[in-house]
Amino acid sequence: MNNYSFNTLNDKDFEILSLDLLNAEYNLNLQDFKTGKDGGIDLRFSSPNNKNSIVVQVKHYLKSSFSILKYKLENEELPKVRKLNPDRYFCVTSLQLSAKEKDIIVEIFKPYIISANDVLGNEDMNKLLRKHKKIEKSHFKLWFSSTEVLGSILNSAIEGRTRSYLERIKYKIPLFVMTKDFDIANKILEKEKILLITGQPGVGKTTLAEMLIIERARWDHKIYLINTIREAEDVILSDESKQLFYFDDFLGEVYYEILSGSQKESEISRFIDRIKHSPNKYIILSTRTVILEQAKAKSEKIKRSRIESGKYEIEVFRYSDYHKAKILYNHLYFQRLNDELFSIILKDKFYFDIIRHKNYTPRIIEFITDYDRTKKMSGVDYKEFISFNLEHPEEIWNYSFRNQIRLQDRCFLMTLFTFQRNVEESFLIKAFGERLVYEKNLNNISVNSEQFIDSVRSLLNGFIVSIISDLDKGKKRYSFINPSISDYLVVFLNNNYAFKKAIIASAVYVEQLEIFNPEKNQFILEEEIQEIILNKICNNNLDSIDRYKEYRLDGIYLQVLVKYCKSINIDNCLLEVFKRLNLDRIWWFEKELRYVFESLNNCPTTELFIKQNFLMIIGKYIKNIDDKNLAMELPKIFEKFGFNYENFILKESFQNLVLEMISKIVLETEKDLMDSYKDQVINMDDYESLIYDDVNDITHNLMNKLCSDIAMDIPRHYSEDELLNQLKENESNNQEFLGREKKRKEYYKEVHDKVLVENKKIENLFSTIKMTDL
Template sequence: MPKRKNLLAFPEVSTHDLIGKHYGVRFEAFSAGPDQGIDGRHSKAGETTILQAKHYAGSPFATLKSAMKKERASIDALQPDRYLLATSVGLTPARKKSLAATIGPALKDEKRIFGQSDLNGLLRSYPEIEKSHIKLWLSSTGVLDRVLHAAAHAFAAITRAEIEAKVKVYAQNPSFSQSAAKLEEQHVLIISGPPGVGKTTLAEMLAYAYLAEGWELIPIMSLTDGFAAINDTKKQVFIFDDFLGRIALDRHALSMKDSELARFLRRIKASPNARFILTTRAYIFEEARRVSEHLADQRLDVTKYVLDVGIYTRRIRARILYNHLSVAGTNSSHIRALIETGTIEKIVDHKNYNPRIIEWMTDKLHANGIDASEYPTEFLATLNNPSRLWDIAFRNHIDARSRHLLYTLFFCAEFGEDLAAVRVSFEALHAYLCKKYGQTRDPKDFEESVKILEGGFINIRGTKISYINPSFRDYMADYLRDGAMLRDFVTAAALFEWAQAIWRFATRGREVGTTNPQLANAFIPIAPMLIGRSVSGDQWFRNSGSGSERLHLVLQLWTHSQSDVFAEAAYAIAEDTAVSWKPWRDGTHLIELTANLREGGYYDNFPDRERLAHMLECHVVEMLRSGVDTDDLEQMSDAIEEAERLLSPDLISATQSAIQKEIELAGKRAAETDSESTLEERISSLSKLAPRASVPSGRLDQAIAAINDRIRAIEEEAEREDGPDFTPAKPEVDVFNDAQLRDLFASLLTD
């Protein structure tokens, strides 16, 4: 029999369901009364049953017996017709006999005392109860082994200890069952909420639940990854953490992603065996919907996929705090100070309550640096002013070289950048700042900074480095709202993506305001790097940044500065034979840039703008003649149709030829495709494209017939699968008063 976790080691796991199932009754939460326990009550035909649970996981039997002696008067006063006791303490027959004598006549029968082994026995008898409490179910050894085995393929560096730690601190709340139901109903779930409320944790718990049921987990860093991996014959759950936070929310950057997202959502919806979990900060999601016509499209109706999290009941807030104090091993003296000063109640009820702050303030690394007598005050001060959580540590606890590394990381890939790339940008920035401000510098500064910051400010996974959590990125975004500082960073830029990230950050409209011309001029010395030529002579930059991204940046810089340096850079990029132009990455954007160059109001004073427009148009024609996938062809055709009056006959003709060729190859492409939903979208795309190229209806019908034949073949291979059902056994009556709260935390005291 697989080893199981101790049921009452998880105080949020109610014994009401388990023992109620055993006796065939339904327990209600026991209101405030003489017994101060976390209890259940059942009344029928004038008879009352009282269930009392004592959470003393890891404590000696003497502690439990002492507590029951104190309860004796309350139990006698209640005079229940039936009294039941559940405890996490291991019990022998002798111990049960001793407890029975202590409890008194209300007990009636020693069999009504349920120890650790008894409760685990009930779990084996009623597995549906265990599964309704997802945290308990995931912590079972057999399930955890399945999760770990499956997760190892998705997260290369994940360990059993990491999964167990996440499960231990997770406090199940109604959002879990709501999210599971929405995911099954829609196949797509967008978890939205403020920073730090547990969006990623909820997404991970859902992912683990699917893993345990035999689904393949595919964490993706881009929608391109998702399109490449989807297979309708497999049970797959995709997870994309903070998907909108990975792009700057200017119209150009979002336009590159939102249509892809809309298309991927439709594809997941159509797939029989795919699920898609996305997380996003609420304010970013709302801004994206405001900016993006695709996300705001009523036909897509993304609102039906969205679950807002972050609203917690008092009980759940208490459980989150309890779990973190317990798992972190916070000193009893600190916990006692919270209880005796009444701070527990103030924390749980605080208007700024946030799981991320709870995690920070209960972590031993931070809590041990605070005297127990000051711990309650410091805890509340952090809740009153959450920004101090990072501000004190950033300004006072680390040296200049470490701050330089944190500056560097802000403009790197948000969810993990290769250490080698970070080192390049760090060394350049660190050298510049040290020289400018007269600070000392050592060849080992990068390694030493990584050692100082790891675990407190940054995470290292394999060769990837990132901020430890999004709240620090939010803090840095406020800290870096300084035009002079950003100009320093530009001057020291050594990688295109890094320089591009600075510009995107600065031009979101709120960071540097009217200093954009000054900032744009700061890019002039690094123009060779923006083109793709290393200032230092190496070729690091050749493989970074697409041609259209480079063009877009230098044209933006020209718009703000009117410098001929950037105009020359644009021509250099367009003429560079080493640039690899890709339809999926550059096609639509080159068409838009071509139209904007010819349209008044965009680049009116740009030198010989028609020459640049012609050069870009030639690249698009070459792409179309070389072959374009159906999805990319549709997007390019849409852009061409919208700007047709500004485009040449050669480009229109090349588009029509590409459409005709795609319809001719429809049968061959269908035979190479394993996704039913992809094929259904292809039918829709070809039906839209055919009239634009005057394709005869008979030829289109033949192409559609070939695709439908392939769809039928896939349907025979694919069996539609339902996801796991994690519906709670019953809604919990959430009565949680001060006495119950104090009793919960008192169990953490060991002296």
């Protein structure tokens, strides 16, 4: 027999449950109202003679006492009831009430409460739920307040790992927000026996799977949390026992083996087929959408398997504003913030700023509503705290990073950080391995041969995400689950010199230094760190992940030395790198060379080498310039190294070199501008105003700056016929655009109307907030 405590329901949930039960039991049509200043009404039935014919007051007191309830009823609700003067008054509470306590409440509200039957406590609500089973089924979160149900669920776990997983889910239940995805997914699972949950990271795939798992456990299914198909094969039974297998991120993990040429894809398809044809066997699979699509493209067996069919799949999208609002509401309610902090959320509808913020995530909502973190804050402090953390979500990672993961995992995250956005697995493995060697030598940390895989499993979906980037070559890429982790690590490393030093000392690739670029103003590079960088370059200990590193690496070395090592002597090392440059390939590193030309200081031997070879170097440099800014700075480069540009340009060979450079820049400018503006021209005059005025200005500026005494006519790249054809194409495209614009306006009008309705629902939700007494 179920016995619910209602502690997984918020006040609004309990009020709706009361509405459903009273309507069903007494055949009423009670109305639900926004609470706010409710005037003593939560639910009401109106008759022709009395608009307040039946009034219901709902008190959801989770951790309170009868004395507090009695005080509230006598001092706050009784005056309101007298004013309402109902024909009949119900008092509903989640507290357990004795017969004596019910009689006291009847006496308080005499004559409005007809009998003790109109006072419903915890035991009465449970009795009604047992009588009205359909209502019980419709209130999902209710199930988890029953110790009987919870015990049954935990007993459904076959082994310790699954039991531990279900225990963790238990504490998340009150915060769950039900969406239509649950019913759709449940129907697919029941009908097809296979459910594939797809979607991008962070959209709720795991949450949906957990709710489905709990419901199946409730109905006596044995639950199996599996990491490989082989694990499932070992425990699947041939009889009619109810079994549910849950395989999270199944393709992401399995592709380690599929792409190495094993038969794992056959195992997947065979096992799914076995599920389909075995009684009472079900499987839930989850994966990121992009991996599934790549899997279908790569594997014929997976493409032909049952998971390929759309009828087995539900794709989870991002939360709507209303669902975001419900998540916020649940956290506010169950974290039991005080009235002052509640009022900050309500004032000027601040909740809209929260749920519509670009950085909104359930994780941030959990952080900003945490009771222990906020209990001593004033209202003003709390609003600043919320705004700061929404704008700087990186702060929420501090506790987890420092206290919830191992040193090896922190080293993994810091290594990933140095690649800035995402990185191919092979590069990350090598860089992480070098970091572990550094830690082992310096701090004697223990490292096992599977440390990379161990750290990935520990951090996946909590801190990092992975994606198959090249199925044919078996390449996988890693990135942070949220960019705010990178922001957090900037702060962390600025306050932890030893870790910053360790990152640079263990760097394998020159790209790992880019995050420390002084021009980004994120880090100070102390002289000791500059010496480390210098030694790595001098000893050629920095590789590159650039596919064209053969052409570019020495140029990058030059720029790193000049840009990163300004406080130490780099002259000898810089000269050696400069001598290695293949100037016939100068196009690959012209921008790096430009930086050296502009910024070189206190390097006399390198400057002397450049002066001795200046005409040869500058000639090759000019030949490869295709950027007007680089071209305009040529006279300054001559001046820096003691040469006269005016004398240089008098020589016919150099003159021709500069004119060819100008011609190339102008033609490229014309093509770039045409690509940018060609869709906007509607007549020939537009070409002049949008494109050729700029082309002529650039031509004039370059000629005036670099060879003012020379006349040159630079032909246009595009002929008149080509320009006319573009005009015709634009006219045709414009007609199509007008048709699309009409449809777009109709669509956005519909969206606007939906937004207005959703906004009203959100306002109604938050108007119901009221403190629950402790």
